[in-house]
């Protein structure tokens with residue numbers, strides 16, 4: 001916080017997590033009792049509700065959850081969504097349990113959280129993260145509704161990332177991957193920077209992705225299908241695939257779903273040492289799996305010109321200077337993977353307002369296009385033929401509203417970082433600029449309420 005003079009004590013106040021709850025509970029499964037440990041950490045409740053995903057991971061720990069909760073506070077402040085930061089985890093390997101067992105465990109975990117106000121539409125709103133998805137969110141929302149702690153009218157807003165049929169919003173599942181794509185677009189549009197090796201068009205650029213789960217798969221899909229980038233390398237737990245001509249992302253997803261891994265995929269060369277894929281020849285590297293993937297041990301061998309942090313904290317603290325010294329640009333996690341929390345905010349607002357966004361968007365377009373059609377008819381003195389008029393008046397759907405909203409918020413956050421970098425030369429890179437903006441916002445909130 002050396003670039004940000006704060007009143008005495010405030011930096012300390014912001015740095016520390018407000019609270020971290022450990023929950024331990026038992027579930028009777030397979031004829032015996034199994035014990036589970038989980039956490040929900042609240043970093044900063046300067047704005048409520050607090051927000052952050054829940055991950056299912058056998059390596060989860062309280063320290064990791066606290067660090068991720070702090071990152072959520074910064075992320076929300078940077079992109080200007082009105083949430084404080086929180087994060088949760090359950091120490092479990094979801095692949096070891098049947099679906100009906102996972103459901104019982106998740107429902108029991110939800111009861112533990114609900115009894116401590118750690119899941120609540122107005123206080124604390126979880127979302128999916130590593131190892132969880134819309135299925136777990138649907139179970140959580142349903143269980144929350146049944147607890148005595150439920151705010152029944154707004155119960156659906158107690159978690160985001162739900163399936164559409166259970167109060168979710170169009171585009172949430174792919175929102176983080178979509179945000180990664182928009183983050184890259186923002187960077188390439190910025191003419192004050194060099195682009196990627198002097199290039200600004202994603203078509204033909206080579207991309208490597210670590211982690212082919214929710215975030216990694218969607219980012220790879222949009223970049224290859226819509227921007228015509230070549231996804232040349234995909235890393236997963238079992239190894240990495242490399243094809244300099246580009247990997248068929250959809251075919252690989254089908255293969256992964258059918259076999260549980262990427263081994264045996266016919267469209268690329270397989271290498272068993274997964275982490276070596278980080279060093280593959282590519283323009284853009286997208287780590288989208290776990291923390292600390294890039295360390296001081298492999299940083300010197302990274303060949304990408306741009307690293308986009310789709311995962312939280314994929315670059316170790318001491319690896320970053322080694323990368324930036326070589327001119328590698330980093331789009332930091334609090335910006336690059338904010339798409340999830342941004343669209344979560346839309347979902348939360350939708351649940352609380354009890355309004356169908358699709359309907360709203362259709363009405364808005366109908367009004368606007370109706371006025372336009374009227375003006376054109378007056379100018380030309382001719383009425384539109386009925387079928388053309390109908391097509392012209394046809395409204396968009398919820399997904400259009402979500403995408404344009406996400407794009408808007410990402411562009412604004414990027415513009416704030418770029419302006420900070422331009423106005424304050426001491427902020428040397430995007431991460432420092434992002435931290436500066438976010439910490440300022442949080443500090444202002446604390447100063448306003450008096451600490």
Ligand SMILES: NC(=O)c1ccc[n+]([C@@H]2O[C@H](COP(=O)([O-])OP(=O)(O)OC[C@H]3O[C@@H](n4cnc5c(N)ncnc54)[C@H](O)[C@@H]3O)[C@@H](O)[C@H]2O)c1
Nearest residue numbers: 129130131176211212213214215236237289311312337340
């Ligand atoms: N889901 C979201 O909306 C969201 C939002 C913001 C940030 N994130 C972050 O993005 C990252 C990925 O989250 P996700 O939701 O896509 O999780 P996910 O569980 O859907 O996917 C993670 C993928 O990474 C793979 N993986 C795990 N260990 C690996 C390793 N050592 N090498 C290569 N691959 C490995 C897994 O097999 C899995 O396919 C996490 O850091 C998460 O915190 C997710």
